[in-house]
Every structure is written in structure tokens, then in C-alpha cells.
Amino acid sequence: MAKRLSDALEMVARTDRGLVRGHNEDAVFHDLEQGLVILADGMGGYNAGEIASGMATSLLASELSLALKDTPPQLIELETGKPFAHRCFVNKIVQTNSAIYNAAQSQPQYAGMGTTLVAALFYNNRVTLAHVGDSRAYRLRDEVLTTITRDHSLLQEQIDSGMITPEEARYSQNRSLVTRAVGIDPDVDPEISDRTVLPGDIYLLCSDGLNDMVPDEDIQLTLNTLSANLELAAMQLIQLANDNGGRDNISVILVKVLHEFPATKGWWAKLISCLK
Amino acid sequence: MAKLVLSMDGLVLKEIALNKERISLGRKAHNDIQIDNLAISGEHAVIITLLNDSFLEDLNSTNGTLVNGQVVKKHFLKNGDVIELGKYKLKYFGEQIAQDQASEFEKTMVLRPNITPKLTEQTTSYNAQPREANSPGDTHTEQFIPAPRQTENTTMAPKIGVVQILSGANTGRELELTKTLTTLGKPGVQVAVIAKRPHGYFLTHVEGTQYPIINGKVLDAQAQALQDHDVIEITGVKMEFFLKG
Numbered sequence: 330m331a332k333r334l335s336d337a338l339e340m341v342a343r344t345d346r347g348l349v350r351g352h353n354e355d356a357v358f359h360d361l362e363q364g365l366v367i368l369a370d371g372m373g374g375y376n377a378g379e380i381a382s383g384m385a386t387s388l389l390a391s392e393l394s395l396a397l398k399d400t401p402p403q404l405i406e407l408e409t410g411k412p413f414a415h416r417c418f419v420n421k422i423v424q425t426n427s428a429i430y431n432a433a434q435s436q437p438q439y440a441g442m443g444t445t446l447v448a449a450l451f452y453n454n455r456v457t458l459a460h461v462g463d464s465r466a467y468r469l470r471d472e473v474l475t476t477i478t479r480d481h482s483l484l485q486e487q488i489d490s491g492m493i494t495p496e497e498a499r500y501s502q503n504r505s506l507v508t509r510a511v512g513i514d515p516d517v518d519p520e521i522s523d524r525t526v527l528p529g530d531i532y533l534l535c536s537d538g539l540n541d542m543v544p545d546e547d548i549q550l551t552l553n554t555l556s557a558n559l560e561l562a563a564m565q566l567i568q569l570a571n572d573n574g575g576r577d578n579i580s581v582i583l584v585k586v587l588h589e590f591p592a593t594k595g596w597w598a599k600l601i602s603c604l605k
Numbered sequence: 606m607a608k609l610v611l612s613m614d615g616l617v618l619k620e621i622a623l624n625k626e627r628i629s630l631g632r633k634a635h636n637d638i639q640i641d642n643l644a645i646s647g648e649h650a651v652i653i654t655l656l657n658d659s660f661l662e663d664l665n666s667t668n669g670t671l672v673n674g675q676v677v678k679k680h681f682l683k684n685g686d687v688i689e690l691g692k693y694k695l696k697y698f699g700e701q702i703a704q705d706q707a708s709e710f711e712k713t714m715v716l717r718p719n720i721t722p723k724l725t726e727q728t729t730s731y732n733a734q735p736r737e738a739n740s741p742g743d744t745h746t747e748q749f750i751p752a753p754r755q756t757e758n759t760t761m762a763p764k765i766g767v768v769q770i771l772s773g774a775n776t777g778r779e780l781e782l783t784k785t786l787t788t789l790g791k792p793g794v795q796v797a798v799i800a801k802r803p804h805g806y807f808l809t810h811v812e813g814t815q816y817p818i819i820n821g822k823v824l825d826a827q828a829q830a831l832q833d834h835d836v837i838e839i840t841g842v843k844m845e846f847f848l849k850g
Contacts, residue, residue, distance in 0.1 A: 483655070483656070487655075487658075492660060492679075492681070493658075493660075493681045494681075497681040497683075500681075500683055501657075501658055501681075502656075502657035502658055502699065502700065503655070503656050503657050503658050506656065547785055550784065550785060550786055551785070551786060554786040554787075554788050554798060555786070555798065555811060557792065557796060557811055557812040558811045558812055561798075561809060561811060565786070565800065568800070568802070569785065572802050572803050
């Protein structure tokens with residue numbers, strides 16, 4: 330059992346321009362001490378996409394760390410019965426959205442910019458995931474890879490409504506059309522979910538530049554084979570995407586759970602839970 | 606824009622642009638595409654177009670709707686699909702996004718395995734064959750499908766890398782490198798991986814304090830391209846890499 334998150338987790342973040350795009354509009358952030366990872370895939374003309382994804386990762390990271398200084402993420406809230414991490418994610422993503430939206434409105438060169446977002450916060454043997462758009466989170470457990478976020482995309486909606494099968498989706502021309510994004514509207518609707526974490530799990534956050542180019546089976550094989558060397562696994566995933574054409578920017582964040590990390594219950598935490 | 610080409614007995618009757626979200630097909634006059642033939646139901650089928658994708662739905666017609674010879678109720682249309690209503694045929698030509706098409710093409714180029722220059726020629730003809738064999742309708746789908754599956758088959762080039770153990774208990778055993786990644790060594794002690802890439806095989810150190818040795822030289826953290834008949838040493842076991850095919 331590890332007391333500090335930095336002993337319980339291992340993190341690697343990598344981003345690559347790919348082979349076709351002129352510049353990299355993806356942005357990644359990771360903070361081992363806080364157990365926080367964020368990935369954003371920007372869109373918009375000229376370099377506006379980079380601005381949007383860069384703003385999203387840096388703003389969200391600083392706002393979250395500020396908010397979590399005062400309140401521990403695992404604290405159960407009375408009104409919702411959910412950990413504080415949930416409301417914190419929603420509030421801070423809404424704030425980030427406003428900042429990007431306002432920048433896009435006030436400066437003509439940034440008009441129409443936006444970004445997808447996927448973030449994960451690890452605490453108390455749990456992970457809270459937040460996402461907007463088609464950047465994904467996967468989990469490798471017992472050598473099996475599963476998607477743990479559902480894309481906010483036209484294609485996913487068509488799959489859900491039974492219009493198209495996942496098999497047919499491979500051939501769709503309506504790829505990369507997202508139904509939700511950060512910074513394009515005054516409002517944003519992030520999806521938040523919660524999962525129990527087990528030692529040995531590997532979490533993968535990625536932009537569509539990875540999962541559009543590399544079949545899930547190959548991602549699974551790579552994570553299983555190279556789980557001992559996370560750095561190499563991330564590089565191999567990017568290499569696979571580039572070997573298959575590298576048509577988009579490719580970003581990969583890997584988080585490996587080494588030990589359990591239960592939250593320490595200090596006297597103050599006990600006191601607060603008593604008062605509630 | 607996507608379109609349909611209506612024909613009967615091989616004669617093209619007209620071209621229909623899918624410029625509306627909903628285009629109806631049937632015998633009655635109010636249909637967008639009227640086919641005045643008794644084998645066609647009053648309201649026979651409908652084609653829904655959402656951005657660049659089109660879907661065909663049979664409206665419980667008496668004689669049914671076929672796509673590429675199969676009866677369908679609902680169908681996601683792919684470029685080159687042939688819809689049949691009675692004696693009438695409608696061929697679907699999907700819209701190809703110009704940029705997408707270009708990079709698709711580029712992708713196939715990149716994916717051609719060329720471990721040796723000679724091999725490239727072989728694979729090109731290997732690729733061309735199934736296309737010629739198919740009906741012209743299928744040719745289109747072949748070209749535009751961005752299917753990772755297919756490309757994987759292409760990378761399964763005629764020549765496969767093999768590792769043969771030269772020393773220790775398993776001397777003589779051969780290991781075919783068919784997967785994208787193959788590990789060698791003992792977990793927790795020393796592990797290296799061989800990655801199969803479009804332009805060859807690469808050896809990389811994964812874990813352990815000892816690094817692999819290739820032809821007597823100790824490898825560093827970088828991936829190393831493997832040449833035919835390289836001798837690799839991992840956890841004291843010697844093995845030879847060669848190309849078979």
C-alpha cells in the first residue's frame with residue numbers, strides 16, 4: 330500500500346504531429362502528484378486548434394489543482410451523494426469552456442475554435458473520468474482492453490440508434506464529426522463517470538489519431554506486451570498509428586496502477602465527515 | 606454529392622443526386638423517384654442521407670429490395686452498392702471527400718511493405734490481382750475502404766521474419782514473427798521486443814538491467830533494425846534472425 334500517489338501510479342504522456350497534418354493541435358498534461366491527466370484535441374483554422382487545446386489543458390489543470398487544495402476529491406457531497414471530484418470536474422470544465430468561448434468570440438483569428446477533452450483524476454482507489462467529444466479513455470485489465478468512455482460523435486449516435494453497425498462504422502465517411510466540444514458554445518455538457526481501480530490496471534487516454542488508425546486489437550497487444558515499459562508502449566502506439574498512415578495528430582497518455590492508493594483519513598477528514 | 610444511377614437491362618435511364626435528406630422511391634407519382642412498373646410498390650423504399658453517409662430502407666414493399674443480391678430491410682450504403690427493385694437497378698456512388706481520398710491513397714502507398722526493393726514489385730501485383738478479378742462494382746469499394754484489417758493483410762508480406770534459438774535448452778526451435786510485437790526473454794529479468802513494421806523488423810529493449818546484444822554489440826535504448834542473419838543474445842541465449850519466404 331502506497332501513501333503517496335506518485336508511488337502508486339506511473340504516468341507517460343506523448344503527442345505526435347503524425348505524417349499528414351502541418352502542425353500538432355493536440356495537447357497533453359500529466360501531474361503524477363495529483364493523479365491528474367488531461368488530453369485535448371483542438372480544432373479550428375490556422376493555429377486556433379492549438380490555442381483551444383492548449384488553453385483547455387492548462388486552464389483545467391490549474392483550476393482543478395486549486396479547487397482540490399481545499400477539498401479532497403473523495404469527499405462525498407450531501408446533495409448528490411457523489412464524490413466532490415464530480416462537481417469539481419463539471420464546474421472547472423464549464424469555466425474552461427467559457428474562457429475558450431470568450432476568446433473565440435472576442436478575437437477574430439480564434440473564431441470557431443474548439444477542442445475535445447478527456448481527463449482522469451485518480452484518488453482513493455478510484456478514477457473519475459470526464460470527457461467531451463471523441464477523445465477516448467480505455468482500460469486494460471486482465472489483459473483485456475475496454476473502452477470506458479463513449480464518444481460524443483455522430484457515428485457513435487448512429488451506432489447507438491441502430492442505424493449503423495460498428496462493423497459498418499469502419500467505412501463511414503462521417504468520421505471525426507463530434508456532437509459535443511469545449512469552446513464552441515456558451516454551454517458545455519461534460520460526461521462524468523467513476524470507476525474502481527485495481528493494481529495492474531493500465532489506463533489509456535488518446536486522441537482519435539490513435540484509435541482511427543490502430544485497431545483496438547493492436548492497442549491491446551501493445552499494452553499487454555510492453556506493460557513493463559510504459560514509455561516504450563506509448564512510443565510504439567504512436568509508431569503504429571504512423572506506420573498505418575498517421576493521418577491525424579496522435580496523442581497518448583498511459584497510467585499504470587502499481588499499488589493501491591486509499592485516501593488517508595486525517596483527523597480533519599474525520600471531523601468534516603462527522604459534521605456532515 | 607452522392608448519387609444514384611438508375612438502369613434497366615444495362616441501359617442507364619437517369620442519374621439522381623442525393624441532394625435531400627429523404628428521397629423516396631416507388632410507383633406512385635408523389636415519390637421523388639417514380640418507377641412506373643407493377644413490380645414496384647406504391648411506396649417502395651427510401652434513402653436517407655446524413656452529410657456524407659446514406660442509408661437505404663425498404664418500406665415493407667411487396668417484392669422487396671435487394672442490395673448486391675441480398676434482401677435488405679435497412680442498409681448502410683457503401684460506394685458501388687447496387688440496389689435492385691424488380692428489374693430496375695440503382696447503383697450508389699458515395700461522395701468522396703477530396704482531401705480524405707488523397708490521404709487514403711497516400712496511406713495505401715505508405716503501407717506497401719518494401720523490406721527489399723524486389724518485394725515491392727511482388728506485393729504490387731499481389732494487390733492488383735483481386736481487384737481485376739472482382740466485378741467493376743467492387744473495384745470502387747476496394748479503393749476507398751479505409752479498413753485497417755485489409756492493410757494488415759498487406760503488411761503480412763510474403764517474407765516473414767523468423768527467430769531460431771541457437772543455444773540453451775530450446776536449441777533449434779523457431780519462432781515466426783507474425784504479430785506486430787513479439788517478446789523475447791524472461792519477464793522480470795530481461796525482456797526485448799521485436800516490432801514488425803511495414804519496412805522491416807526492429808529490436809528494442811523493454812526491461813532489465815542487461816541490454817540485448819546484436820552480432821556481439823550491446824544495444825542501447827534505441828530501436829535497432831534487424832538484418833537477415835543477425836545474431837541476437839538475450840538472457841545469455843543466442844538466436845538468429847532471418848527472413849523466410
